[in-house]
Amino acid sequence: MAKLHVTTTINGDPVEFLCEPHHTMLDVLRGSLGLTGSKEGCGSGDCGACSVTLDGRLVCSCLMLAAEAEGHQIRTIEGMAEGEMLHPLQQKFLEMAALQCGICTPGMLVAAKALLEHNQEPTETEVRYWLAGNLCRCTGYDKIVRAVLETAAEMRGAAR
Amino acid sequence: MNEHSNKWIGQRTIRPDGADKVTGRAAFGADTTMPGMxxxxxxxxxxxxxxxxxxxxxxxxxxxxxxxxxxxxxxxxxxxxxxxxxxxxxxxxxxxxxxxxxxxxxxxxxxxxxxxxxxxxxxxxxxxxxxxxxxxPWVIEIEDAIKPDAPILHEFNKLDGKPSNITGKLEHKLGDIAAGFAQAEVIVERSFKTRPVHQGYIxxxxxxxxxxxxxxxxxxxxxxxxxxxxxxxxxxxxxxxxxxxxxxxxxxGGFGGxxxxxxxxxxxxxxxxxxxxxxxxxxxxxxxxxSGPTSGSSSTVKIGATKDGRIVAAHGIYYLQAGALPGSPIRGAAGCSFAPYDIPNVLSQGFDVVSNRSKVVAYRAPGAPIGAYAVECVMDELAVALKMDPLELRLKNAAKQGTKAAHGPVYPRIGFVETLEAARAHPHYKAPLGKHHGRGVASGFWFNAGGESSAQVNITEDGNVVVMTGHPDIGGSRAAIANIAAELIGIDYKSVSVLIGDTATIGYSNMTGGSRVLFASAMVVTQSAEKVITILRARAAKIWNIDPDAVTWEDGAARPAGDNAGKFAPLTLAEIAAKATETGGPIGAGVQLNTTGAEGGFATHICDVEVDVDLGIVRVLRYTAFQDVGKAVHPSYVEGQMQGGVAQGIGWALNEEYIYNRNGQVDNAGFLDYRMPVCSDLPMLDAVMIEIPNPKHPQGVRGVGEVPLVPVMAAIANAIHDALGIRFYSLPMSPPKVLEALDLPRAAE
The missing domain is CATH 3.90.1170.50 (Aldehyde oxidase/xanthine dehydrogenase, a/b hammerhead)
Incomplete structure (x- = not known):
């Protein structure tokens, strides 16, 4: 089977890769591109550990074919910090212990960042429903929700 | 250690592995590759x-x-x-x-x-x-597996001389239950079923x-x-x-799995x-x-009390699924279920039953939640029968220092009573409830564990500290170890690097499990740090040319013990490290121990639910967990253990179960149909830490990871009863089951 040639942008960088037609975006990120920050917890779009954004929209990279990245903008957990400056969500997750084992954390952070880009003032309920596609088995979500709400408040404060 | 002098123990520091985990750098099991792989x-x-x-x-x-x-x-x-x-x-x-x-x-x-x-x-x-x-022919459920004509999995396994699927038995006995029940004025006996649930690590x-x-x-x-x-x-x-x-x-994530x-x-x-x-x-x-879920179970629990609420006898029978090969956690079910109470006559029996399911493996306080679900539901019925508040009934019978438990120990100082008193005094217990709302309480116990651990504490040439232990860090143990090392050596926690060694770089260390990791690793890290401090004092003594006993270690520096020792400016860790080569060589120490003295953990939970009587959906509205945590070395990760355990229990109580089809195959082998709690299913989970230091540990640590799961299923079942007046004797209390139960009394009307 001939491989497909894909030209795309990942975390702002131009990227080219070859993939099989059946390869998912997650396969390619974790495989030939070596971006293993996105995790495979289920492969069926149920756990959100592979969350990335496609042109700013939150998607499960396990449900997206790699070939669909052609001409689009992908952002992964590896592109969330700017240099050594953590994103406020990353910093807040650390300060508030919003992670235990850390396997869901990359997807959770990518999803939370997408939320705050859509909604700068989410309610607790909005945070809970937005993150309902990201399973965490360790934390009971309490500290995650608090960290997202507090980051949102701080970012609003900083923007004023 | 002086409680009030703690600078790092008890602080919510940032975990040493944190930056890697929020940036996607941390390498998990599937993240490593090799050339030629x-x-x-x-x-x-x-x-x-x-x-x-x-x-x-x-x-x-x-x-x-x-x-x-x-x-x-x-x-x-x-x-x-x-x-x-x-x-x-x-x-x-x-x-x-x-x-x-x-x-x-x-x-x-x-x-x-x-x-x-x-x-x-x-x-x-x-x-x-x-x-x-x-x-x-195959067999899935316990009741089918123990029938006389059941298909036998292992022909070599005999019970009373005949091939059997019962592959193990365990019994804890205290006093004489026949005599005990004879004194009882109120007796409640009920049977319960639970389904296997998976640990659900992502x-x-x-x-x-x-x-x-x-x-x-x-x-x-x-x-x-x-x-x-x-x-x-x-x-x-x-x-x-x-x-x-x-x-x-x-x-x-592991949770035992x-x-x-x-x-x-x-x-x-x-x-x-x-x-x-x-x-x-x-x-x-x-x-x-x-991979292994935990057991499904079939239990019968009978508890008898006098009219004034004193429990005089208790009998528990717990059949647990082992899966296809022997080894279900009957010890946890039979041993932990009555452990919170001071009961003079107890018989607690566990039976290990094989059937054609995947082999079970540990899941957070293995077996204990199964036993507690049955016992704590019966306690609730007993409280109703006695017209007593359920927390008062528990307080009246609570185990305390000196209580002899049926599974063996005589308790040292424990904090069970304190969890009950804290629950009773908490605003949650008195908060008003709305229509179709209900409140339940339940308690629980887990053994906790010690065992083998190794640590190495090394001082770097520039005067910083590297600590290595041998237990995978599942939920923030590195952060707690950094707090302890910083406290003992008297330096900023950021100067402490905490690593998990591999089997070639650190001495034998038993598993991360049993709520043992911080208990055990704090012991070996403490002893290693104390050895390092002894070396540092000796090096300072050598530099000053005085006796090592005349040197003390305070706030990260060697100081003369008193005026008699001589007048010297303090020597910091960095100054001593810089002179390590000429004063005797590299500075470091390791300790390997079989740790003992892990004392049990107790918890009491309050849960409020709302039942949607049209859809059968039970929603947890408010949840408060009270736990004797010994000493919270890193409070955030202790709360995290409590909150995570509660969330798993909510899943076990309300949704999670393996569904087998007619061909003996799991029909819901994925996260879509095996429904674990998602963020929108849960409220905030309040964790109330009660610190009754473990007298047998240098920092007072008790295991905290497992007991938070133990009371949850009963707390929710009791809350549903409070809301609807209906008792559920099997898990999960999922919408179809709730609707069916709601229909029954209506049909009778």
Whole structure:
């Protein structure tokens, strides 16, 4: 089977890769591109550990074919910090212990960042429903929700 | 240690592994690759129970790209007549669990494994292996497995001289229950059922193994114990432990489910045969079909009390599913269920029952939640029968220092009463409830554990500290260890680096499990740090040319003990480290111990629910967990354990269950249909930490990870009863079951 040639942008960088037609975006990120920050917890779009954004929209990279990245903008957990400056969500997750084992954390952070880009003032309920596609088995979500709400408040404060 | 002088212990510091985990750098089980690496896949049984007549792998082996095939012939056989115990596992069952031997015992049981150039080729090759099966009758549920004419899984297992699926028994006895029940004025006896539930870690099992031609083997894998991986893999492959270096990956959740091996021995033999590094990763479906959930159960609990609410006798009978091979957590069910109470006459019996399901493995306080669900629901009914407040009934019978527990110990200072008093005094207990709302309470106990641990504390040449221990960090233990080392040595916690060693770089350390890690590693880290401080004092004494006893260590510096010792400016850690070479060499110390003194953990929970009477959906509105945590070395991660345990319990109580179809296969082997709580299902979970220091630990640590799961199912069942007046005697209390129960009284009206 001939491989497909894909030209795309990942975390702002131009990227080219070859993939099989059946390869998912997650396969390619974790495989030939070596971006293993996105995790495979289920492969069926149920756990959100592979969350990335496609042109700013939150998607499960396990449900997206790699070939669909052609001409689009992908952002992964590896592109969330700017240099050594953590994103406020990353910093807040650390300060508030919003992670235990850390396997869901990359997807959770990518999803939370997408939320705050859509909604700068989410309610607790909005945070809970937005993150309902990201399973965490360790934390009971309490500290995650608090960290997202507090980051949102701080970012609003900083923007004023 | 002076409680008030703590600078780092009790602080919410940032975990040493944090930056890696929020940026995607942390390497979990499936994140490592090697040059020349190939992929392994497992062929699994399509039958729930069948004899393997023959396996022909020749076609698969001739497929281009296939590098090796293994079957049970490549795995060391531990014959069924001789027990071979490793920790809490028996290698007779482990060798049959990683690869089916005489028979396949459940749908999804491994039959063969293939390594090939790509995952696709390996999967294709699996399909080309031809296995001839003699399909046998199978049995899934406990009540069917213990019938006299049930299909027998293991013909060699006999009970009263006859082949049986009951593969183990355990009994705890205190006093005389017949005499006790004779004194009772109120007796409640009920039977309960629970379904198997999966630990639900988000990271599937994964490993990468490289075996060189001289048998030198490196294993990267995600587990709750790299030393367990080394020992089991050595036993199952015939390699020596010294040839195996097991490197712990970051672990993406375990909850007990990663305390045994599945893939490592297979990947090792595939690598040995192919001469190539082999990577294996389970799919979620494989995790659900073939890795261990905890037991389903069938229990009967009877408790008798006098009219004034004094419990005089208790009898518990717990049948637990072991899955296809013996070894269910009957000790947890029978041992923990009555442990919160001071009861003079107790009989607590556990029965281990095999059936054609995947082998169970530990899940957070293994067995204890099953026992507590039954006991704490009966306690609630008893409180109603006695017209007593449920917390008052528990307080009246609460175990305290000096209480003799049926499972053996006489308790030292414990904090169970304090959890009950805190619950009773909490605003949650008195908050008003709305329509179809209900409030329930329940308590729980877990043994906690000590065991083997090793630590090494080294001072770097620039005067910083590197601490190494041997337990995979599942939920922030590195952060707590950093707090302790910083406290003892008297430096900023940021100067302490905490690492998890592999089997070649740190001494033997038992698994991350049993709520033992901080208890045990704090002990070895404390003793190592104390040795290091002794060395630092000696070095300062040498520099000052005075007696080491005349030097004290305070706030990260050596100081003369008093005016008699001489007048010297303090020597900091950095100053002493800089002179290490000329004062005697590198500075560091290690300690290896079999730790003891882990005392039990107690918790009491309050839960409010709302029942949607049209849809049958139970929603947890408010939840407060009270726990004797000993000493919260890092409070955030203690709260995190409490909140996580509660969330798992909510899933167990309301939604999670394995659904088997008529062919003995799991029908919901994925996260869509095996419904774990998601963020929008839960409220904030309030964790109230009560610190009654463990008198047998240098920092007062008690295990905190497991007991938070124990009371949850009963707390929710009791809350639903409060809301609806209906008791549920089986889990999960899922919408169809709730609707069915709601329809019953209506039909009768």
């Amino acid at each position: 190939i992929w392994g896949k497992v062929l699994r049984s399509p039958h729930a129970h069948a004899r393997i007549r023959s396996i022909d792998t020749s076609k698969a082996e001739s497929l281009p790209g296939v590098k090796a095939v293994v079957t049970a012939r490549d795995i060391v056989n531990f014959t069924t007549d001789k027990p071979f115990i490793l920790g809490i596992q028996d290698m007779r069952w482990m060798c049959r669990n990683v690869m089916a031997r005489e028979k396949v015992l459940f749908h999804g049981h491994p039959v063969a494994a293939v390594a090939a150039a790509t995952e696709e080729i390996a999967a294709e090759a699996c399909k080309m292996i031809s296995v001839e099966y003699e399909v046998l 990271e599937p099992h994964a490993c990468l193994v490289s075996v060189a031609s001289d048998d030198k083997t490196t294993i990267w894998s995600s587990s709750q114990g790299q030393f367990m991986v080394r020992a089991m893999t050595a036993l199952l492959t015939g390699l020596t432990q010294s040839d195996i270096r097991a490197i712990p990956a970051e672990i993406g 990663k305390t045994i091996v599945y893939l490592e021995p297979l990947a090792t033999m595939l690598s040995k045969k192919s001469g190539r590094p082999v990577k294996m990763v389970m799919s979620r479906e494989e995790v659900m079909r073939a």
